[in-house]
Amino acid sequence: MLSDSEKELRIIGTQINYYFICKTKLWLFSHHIQMEQESELVSLGKLLHQKSYKDEKEYTIDNLISVDFIKKRDCLELHEVKKSNKMEKSHEYQLLYYMYYLKDKKGIENIKGIINYPKMRKKVTIDLDESKEMELMDIIKDIGNVINNEAPKPVKMKICKKCAYYEFCWI
Amino acid sequence: MKKNYYLLSDGLLKRRENTVYFVNKDGKKPIPINKIYSIYAYGSLTFSSQAIHLLAKEGIPVHFFNYYGYYDGSFYPREKLLSGDLIIKQAEHYLNHEKRIIIAKKFVEGASKNMEKVLKYYSLENKISTILLDLTGCNMITEVMNVEGRIRANYYQKMNEILPENFKMEKRVKRPPENMINALISFGNSMVYSTVLSEIYNTQLNPTISYLHEPSERRFSLALDLSEIFKPILVDRLIFYLVNKRMLSEDDFEKNLNYCLLNDKGRKKFIKEYDERLKKTIKHRELNRKVSYKRLIRLEAYKLIKHLLDSKEYTPFVMWW
Numbered sequence A: 001m002l003s004d005s006e007k008e009l010r011i012i013g014t015q016i017n018y019y020f021i022c023k024t025k026l027w028l029f030s031h032h033i034q035m036e037q038e039s040e041l042v043s044l045g046k047l048l049h050q051k052s053y054k055d056e057k058e059y060t061i062d063n064l065i066s067v068d069f070i071k072k073r074d075c076l077e078l079h080e081v082k083k084s085n086k087m088e089k090s091h092e093y094q095l096l097y098y099m100y101y102l103k104d105k106k107g108i109e110n111i112k113g114i115i116n117y118p119k120m121r122k123k124v125t126i127d128l129d130e131s132k133e134m135e136l137m138d139i140i141k142d143i144g145n146v147i148n149n150e151a152p153k154p155v156k157m158k159i160c161k162k163c164a165y166y167e168f169c170w171i
Numbered sequence B: 001m002k003k004n005y006y007l008l009s010d011g012l013l014k015r016r017e018n019t020v021y022f023v024n025k026d027g028k029k030p031i032p033i034n035k036i037y038s039i040y041a042y043g044s045l046t047f048s049s050q051a052i053h054l055l056a057k058e059g060i061p062v063h064f065f066n067y068y069g070y071y072d073g074s075f076y077p078r079e080k081l082l083s084g085d086l087i088i089k090q091a092e093h094y095l096n097h098e099k100r101i102i103i104a105k106k107f108v109e110g111a112s113k114n115m116e117k118v119l120k121y122y123s124l125e126n127k128i129s130t131i132l133l134d135l136t137g138c139n140m141i142t143e144v145m146n147v148e149g150r151i152r153a154n155y156y157q158k159m160n161e162i163l164p165e166n167f168k169m170e171k172r173v174k175r176p177p178e179n180m181i182n183a184l185i186s187f188g189n190s191m192v193y194s195t196v197l198s199e200i201y202n203t204q205l206n207p208t209i210s211y212l213h214e215p216s217e218r219r220f221s222l223a224l225d226l227s228e229i230f231k232p233i234l235v236d237r238l239i240f241y242l243v244n245k246r247m248l249s250e251d252d253f254e255k256n257l258n259y260c261l262l263n264d265k266g267r268k269k270f271i272k273e274y275d276e277r278l279k280k281t282i283k284h285r286e287l288n289r290k291v292s293y294k295r296l297i298r299l300e301a302y303k304l305i306k307h308l309l310d311s312k313e314y315t316p317f318v319m320w321w
């Protein structure tokens, strides 16, 4: 079982991700209106992860399973694997949040975030500095504002077609 | 793709690893767990507790029907999708009379318009839309129910004109049905009720809070509410099809002095055609996507959720073809 703080960690991580993707999705997810099916994209993501990083030893800190893998070198590396090749804000801030959590709540110094784009054979390193931390706090506050208001009306975007909420939003 | 499994004979459900087996006098049939959407049990069914554990874990409802083919009850697994916020809204719309009656009227409106479509397909004049006008003036649920009753009376009367001589109905008798057409309607309606319940299970809606029917009427009264909209589409049209194409005959019924039921052979035919209809797809106008008839029920649940969350007013599904 996950402890409450671990659950919260994962939920906020997802919320940060959705905050950048779609406010309607953020609202619905936060009010526990979740869709039953795992979308095909999710499993594709999993597959990609297994294929490209087969030999990485998967282990977790604090059941922090939303991070795809962790490496301990001279510093602690949190790795995320992404299938799209765009560097997206949602990925960056989700990872920043986990780094912030480990630093703040667990007292782990020297953390690095790395987003892997196996399709492009590219890695992007993310550092948590003070200004990023401040920004992160603002985002979390704004997430609260979105959730505590009326459900935002959906706005049609390209990604809707692949979103698990598609039918819900557009019926 | 997950499927509905219809178990028509007596038997036993057993589990071995991630497969359940249906064992009956003809042998043992495996059903992989990730293939099951819902189970409909028409014979008497014995369960191993291991099987129940697995069905519960995977969130698979099982619907039980008695000797007459009536709905008896369901194994409704512990909810996987729960939203406290939505349950509160659902209750609020029940407790607030004005809010409740809005939804109740929409269910009657949707059901009636679908009945009208069924008759229109056979070019039958009817009074449904005229009676429906009376809905506007209703302030009480009983009045709404009354309008619904009058529409249904007109509908059943007209239905007779579509049916061949030996299938005509004198009056609608529910329990137990005393003629073939009543037997078919009762059998079909309890299937729709179960199908709707399975759809509700896969949403955050609580099946016990309803608007048109009283929550005390049946345990899962919201399934009664939503069934109204789909009964004309899924059951009545199917009956006309089966009867007029002579796919069902007197041989498919078991008759007794005071009741009439579909026999095994008849049930098999009915269930097969019913399931095929659920899987049949149409291109959805708003979604611009293909959806199955079964999915239409889920979409109806989504629309209700949106209404409850104040994000879009509910309009009932009416066939557009």
Ligand code: SF4
Binding pocket: A021, A022, A023, A024, A025, A154, A155, A156, A157, A159, A160, A161, A163, A164, A165, A166, A169
């Ligand atoms: S379908 Fe579109 S609007 Fe709706 S939640 Fe998904 S991305 Fe947002």
